Amino acid sequence: xxxxxxxxxxxxxxxxxxxxxxxxxxxxxxxxxxxxxxxxxxxxxxxxxxxxxxxxxxxxxxxxxxxxxxxxxxxxxxxxxxxxxxxxxxxxxxxxxxxxxxxxxxxxxxx
Amino acid sequence: xxxxxxxxxxxxxxxxxxxxxxxxxxxxxxxxxxxxxxxxxxxxxxxxxxxxxxxxxxxxxxxxxxxxxxxxxxxxxxxxxxxxxxxxxxxxxxxxxxxxxxxxxxxxxxxxxxxxxxx
Numbered sequence: 501x502x503x504x505x506x507x508x509x510x511x512x513x514x515x516x517x518x519x520x521x522x523x524x525x526x527x528x529x530x531x532x533x534x535x536x537x538x539x540x541x542x543x544x545x546x547x548x549x550x551x552x553x554x555x556x557x558x559x560x561x562x563x564x565x566x567x568x569x570x571x572x573x574x575x576x577x578x579x580x581x582x583x584x585x586x587x588x589x590x591x592x593x594x595x596x597x598x599x600x601x602x603x604x605x606x607x608x609x610x611x
Numbered sequence: 612x613x614x615x616x617x618x619x620x621x622x623x624x625x626x627x628x629x630x631x632x633x634x635x636x637x638x639x640x641x642x643x644x645x646x647x648x649x650x651x652x653x654x655x656x657x658x659x660x661x662x663x664x665x666x667x668x669x670x671x672x673x674x675x676x677x678x679x680x681x682x683x684x685x686x687x688x689x690x691x692x693x694x695x696x697x698x699x700x701x702x703x704x705x706x707x708x709x710x711x712x713x714x715x716x717x718x719x720x721x722x723x724x725x726x727x728x729x730x
Contacts (some may be wrong), residue, residue: 503655503657507714513674525699532715534714534715534716536714536715536716536717538656538717545706545720545721545723545726546656546706546717546720547720548717548718551711551714552714552715552716555714557687589656589716591656591716595624597670598670598672599646599658599661599670599710599715600716601658602655602656602657602658602659603655604654605620605654605655605656606656
């Protein structure tokens with residue numbers, strides 16, 4: 501299974517909104533409503549911020565939102581804050597016995 | 612506080628073997644679907660293996676079959692990853708992570724252990 505495709509970088513000014521895309525195929529992103537997003541700060545452990553396309557775990561600010569259209573999922577960060585800077589990885593369920601496949605990651609910079 | 616703690620990572624020569632361990636605190640792994648996920652330096656995440664709650668079924672991406680073996684010791688409440696014939700491109704931080712079956716996502720993550728394969 502090939503990795504999902506994410507842009508290598510994204511940026512925005514504080515207070516702005518940024519959207520990160522995650523493109524797969526009908527065998528993963530397009531085939532299931534099981535896309536998750538993880539935030540990772542340098543030297544830290546990945547943290548789940550979105551599950552099942554658009555669900556936010558407890559404690560994740562509502563500035564983070566997820567959506568999906570066809571084979572492409574998106575993460576939108578609204579009202580950018582300095583602490584949002586980091587790497588963001590998408591993941592999609594890819595079928596029985598395959599668990600999750602990941603995107604290559606997007607480095608978000610707050611200008 | 613619920614935590615996962617990996618251990619066993621170190622510098623190893625190409626062709627060598629290594630066994631990683633993942634021990635929890637504050638949680639019983641024995642009813643959880645557990646996985647290993649790795650991250651090469653400066654790179655993305657890659658699912659490496661998974662094991663059912665009862666330990667009877669194991670899962671690997673095609674690229675890992677025969678290369679790694681996941682197992683668990685229920686008496687010790689510990690997860691393992693046996694890594695054989697290690698290659699330079701196996702160099703990575705290896706995380707153990709619980710798999711949320713209902714939502715199909717990687718839930719609780721350990722802090723990771725670094726495996727460096729180099730001569």
